Amino acid sequence: MAQEVRGVIARGKGDPVRVETIFVPDPGPGEAVVKIQACGVCHTDLHYREGGINDEFPFLLGHEAAGVVESVGDGVTEVAPGDFVILNWRAVCGQCRACLRGRPWYCFNTHNAKQKMTLTDGTELSPALGIGAFAEKTLVAAGQCTKVDPAAAPAAAGLLGCGVMAxxxxxxxxxxxxxxxxxxxxxxxxxxxxxxxxxxxxxxxxxxxxxxxxxxxxxxxxxxxxxxxxxxxxxxxxxxxxxxxxxxxxxxxxxxxxxxxxxxxxxxxxxxxxxxxxxxxxxxxxxxxxxxxxxxxxxxxxxxWYGDCLPSRDFPMLIDLYLQGRLDLDAFVSETIALDGVEEAFHRMEKGEVLRSVVLL
The missing domain is CATH 3.40.50.720 (NAD(P)-binding Rossmann-like Domain)
Structure with a gap:
């Protein structure tokens, strides 16, 4: 049964983003629904809004995120409901030529959820970097979820999902x-x-x-x-x-x-x-x-590319360093905002006023 949640949508090139109701389907095989706790505002989201990535509007923006797994589909073993996870856009396939040569951080066939989230009229959404986390909940491939220590602050942990990790x-x-x-x-x-x-x-x-x-x-x-x-x-x-x-x-x-x-x-x-x-x-x-x-x-x-990271290796290690006080991820959080504050956060980012604005849900 699809769930109705709020998400930040870019409907057309250069148009101001707005919060709209979206439908998130139940997870299918190999998929997970994640309840988002925090998501950073990244330049890549702005590139999507400006049509700089592709023209597959409308986009569900947001990708630097941390949250809790709510449900998983058949065959998912790497995460379970209740796990605190950082989302990543490099869910390695294990079968491409890079993976088979022992270089999974270069995986050439990363995967996303097969099902689509939609607007209320049924229009399919293109999630930013296959994630779409400026939303109360999102649907991803289970391999895009990396389990980390839940003692980490979500606003700081989520930044490892893109820019800080890069x-x-x-x-x-x-x-x-x-x-x-x-x-x-x-x-x-x-x-x-x-x-x-x-x-x-x-x-x-x-x-x-x-x-x-x-x-x-x-x-x-x-x-x-x-x-x-x-x-x-x-x-x-x-x-x-x-x-x-x-x-x-x-x-x-x-x-x-x-x-x-x-x-x-x-x-x-x-x-x-x-x-x-x-x-x-x-x-x-x-x-x-x-x-x-x-x-x-x-x-x-x-x-x-993405800091040549392997999320399963790097995210838990870096969160451990953060919790030990050896990596100050909190220093990157310039401000926390609500879901409806993303458009204004884009303007502050363009002016160089912030390292990261972070949406808290």
Whole structure:
């Protein structure tokens, strides 16, 4: 029997989102219904509203979420009703070429719920990243539910579902930051500051945060940056080099995703260093670099998908670190809002006023 709940809907490109009644079906085989407790407002949700992902409107937005499993369908063994879970958009299949080669964090065939949630007139909804968690309840594939310690605050835990995990993973998993490394992070929004926190967790000796905003740089210092560079008045590449003995950083993370910032990252790394792109470019962006420089500087140029995370491995570990006081996830929660506050939260996010607004249900 389908349940009626409230959810945040984007009906058309650029239209303000609004709260509407939706129908959530009972879970089928391999599916779960989750009662949402908290969901972060991510740039990806705004991209959906603006038609930047695809045009499969209407969208049920929201994906950085934590909640409690309410019911499961046939064949579900990984979670049970009552489990506190973080939702993820990488439910690994176990059968694709990446999974079979022992690299499930690259799974090329992740799956979502087979059934569709709908509006009251029967119109099928496209859930953001296969989740759709700006809602009182949502239907997902059971593999999208990762069980974690219920002592964690939902508002903080849910952020591991996307942006914070992307930044932490860019440093720890993709960049493979090691003890004593020098790290630079360009762009200190939610993802960039999570990369700062990840570099600190990994034991980096020097962490250089770069941004145009002094307020964001102060947040980066609180999360582990040892040095800050305001690139509105200082050449970022020269500053990073001067702070690393003239060599450049071992790992440079571009959390902005623009050609200008990528070039900064490329030239701010040491010889044989690593560049990690975790900021998401737009389709029209082009990058031009001298091929001789790409060859001559050596090292690695990497892109980080979802922080190259494996939710079943990384989410419980990071929640444990949070509960031990070693990872301050609460610092990323700038404000908590109601379900009808998402449109205004988009505006604050665009102005750079928040790391994360979090919907509490």
């Amino acid at each position: 930044g932490l993973g860019a440093a720890i998993n993709t960049g493979q930051v090691g003890r004593g490394d020098t790290v630079a992070v360009i762009g200190c929004g939610g993802v960039g500051n999570a990369a700062v926190a990840g570099a600190r967790l990994a034991g980096a000796a020097k962490i250089i945060a770069v941004d145009l905003s002094d307020a964001k740089l102060e947040q980066a210092k609180a999360l582990g940056a040892t040095h800050t560079v305001n690139s509105s008045s200082t050449d970022a590449v020269e500053a990073i080099r001067s702070l690393t003995g003239g060599f450049g950083a071992d790992v440079v993370i571009d959390a902005v995703g623009r050609p200008e910032t990528y070039r900064q990252a490329f030239y701010a790394r040491d010889l044989a260093g690593t560049v990690v792109l975790v900021g998401v470019p737009t389709p029209e962006m082009k990058l031009e670099l001298p091929l001789l420089d790409v060859f001559g500087r050596g090292g690695a140029l990497k892109s980080s």
